Amino acid sequence: MRHDAVVEELERLLDQPHRVGWDEVEPVLLLLAGIDASGDEAAGSAALATLARRPRELIRLDAVARRALWWKWTRRPEVSRSLSRFGEGIASPLGIALATTHGDGRIRERAVREVIARPLPELVPFLVLRSGDWVREVRAAAGAGLAELLHDDPARYLPAALGVGLRVERWLRGSFVRKQLLATAVDARAPLESLLESPDREVRAFAFGVGTWRLDRKVSVALTAPDVRLRSAAAEAAARDCVWTGRVEVLRRLAASPHAEVRVQALTGLVRAGRDAEVVAYLDDTSSLVRALARAVASREGVDVPAYYRSRVTAGAIDGFAEVGGDGRHLVELLAHPSATIRARAVRALRLLEQVPDDRVRPMLRDPSSAVVREATVAVRSVPEELPWELLADERRAVRLAGYRLARRIGPVAELRAALTVVVGEDERLARRGRADAVRMSRALESVPWRRRTVAPLEVGVEESPVLRALLARAAVELDEQTGYLLREHLG
Structure with a gap:
């Protein structure tokens, strides 16, 4: 089987719902055993690399393998051949990895020692799993080997250990892994910069949290990171540095971000820097959190917030007016606005204010915009008997x-x-x-009989x-x- 075909089939099986019965064999494990039994080490390496990119699935497979009925599992020819190769000392890296998931602790211990003797990055996730094993001998061997590998070459082995390690740290015996990862991350040789570009969000968050970053790098992460948690953490750290050093221009740059979690951190920094007037301009921001912050500042500046919202025709201003309350007669006029977004927000605001004019909103159930139709459906209060049909x-x-x-x-x-x-x-x-x-x-x-309610x-x-x-x-x-x-x- 071609290597790309192996990866494609493995990913297909990993993406399927997990509904394996208690007496059935996991098809992913059978595929891996078949690859190992074929003796194609290149295909086995491709399979291991695929598993390393799917730490959650790797943890699940490990648990499934150890729950398997081994008398049924070992009766399969591909599994029997894979175990025989391991017993004869000619196992491939994939065969060793499978052996680390065996139900027999003695086999797992021997597999762990094989991993330590042949330290490959794609085998490190299996070593991490065994460092939390319930068998003391397996746990001790895996923990010692993992600590040694991470100390000797953090640039090579830390990226391989993080995906699984960050997900098993909450296990009963997972604290050891967490301490080893933290100790390795502070090593000058640790590749934290490259880890910030990892496709795994847990790895990115860990790398940013343990690293010491320059302000420009924090700003870059806040503006470009793909997940909200990392953007928020980076923006908070960058805004704190800017307040301490008086870098108002950087706060303004962050405040222009399209992401609300970045804007709110930047505006908080501007408030702490005494730039309240600049924050008031965000009263009609699209984010409710940003609007709330701007309103708190505007109240100190003496701004008439409801009047401000009435004077502007934007989605944020309409939402903001619904949040502060008041007479929404000006919103009724917006029900005929050419922008579908404005019409939908106006209907929603009138509903929140409990000021819906049914005679104006009911025709909007046939509005050209689906968004407006959805808002009108929720907002309309009286429904004529024949209207639904x-x-x-x-x-x-x-x-x-x-x-x-x-x-x-x-x-x-x-x-x-x-x-x-x-x-x-x-x-x-x-x-x-x-x-x-x-x-x-x-x-x-x-x-x-079993239903209690009448x-x-x-x-x-x-x-x-x-x-x-x-x-x-x-x-x-x-x-x-x-x-x-x-x-x-x-x-x-």
Whole structure:
């Protein structure tokens, strides 16, 4: 098998849901054993490299392997061949890695010593796992070997150990690993700079937390890091340095970041630097946290915040006005704004202020923008009896979904009617939702001994009953037998 095909198949299996029965063999382990039994060490190295990039899966596989019924596991020919190669002393790195997961502690201990004798970065994650082993001899050998490798060559082995090590540090015996990683990270030879570019967010956070960084590097991380936790930590550290050194221009640069967690740290720094007037300009920021900070500063500056929000037509100003409260008559005018974003925010703000004019918002259930339709669906307070069914007949999915949601607000009879209506519709996503709701409602009508709550009957009127029976007859082919039976019994 080609090496790229090995990696592709391994990643496919790793991405599948984990539903292996207690007496079944994990297919990933079988694939790895087959690769090792073939004697293709290059393919085995590619498989180990793939596992090293998936530390969570590696930890899971280790746990699954040790729970396996080894009399079934070893009976498989590829597994038997892999174990034989290990017993004969000709095991490949992949074979040694598999042996470290064996259910027999003596085999694991021997495998650990093989890893130490043949120290390869791709085997270090398995050594990290065994350093928390419950067997003392295995744990001692793995811990000593790991400490020695990290001390001798941190540039080579620390990146390999971090992925798994940072995830097992909370284990019962994981504190040893954490201490070794921290001790290695402060070594001048540790490649912390390259670790900041790791695809693993845990590794990036660790590298930034233990390193001593220049201000320009902190700013760079705050502006470019791919995950929010690292951006926030870097921005906080950079803002603190800027306050101490008076680097206001750097704080302004951070305040212009598109990420709210960076902006709020920069604005906090500007407040501490006495630049309150600059922070007031962020009253209509798109982030609620930034707006709250700006309002706190504006109150000290004597700014009329509600008036400020009324004077501006931006998404942040509309959201900010909803947060401070007041007479929202100016928002009603924005319901006809050409921008869909402004219309949607205006509807949401009126809902939060409990000032929704139903006669103006109800037509927006057919707005060209799906976002506006969603906001109007939540905001509208009174629902005419025929409105949901008119919307359910619309050609646009967003409008049909609005009709479905409004029908559920009318009551259980309308909810059942809407569910049976969409079950036979062309919109498969909405049909799945309708089937699920029909099943739920039918089960709620069934009285069973183990259900403590009282079954509430579905009060169907004389005019509604024929309509529901006709819809049920149409939808019967789309519903399971029990659901159809329960609904027919109730509808009569």
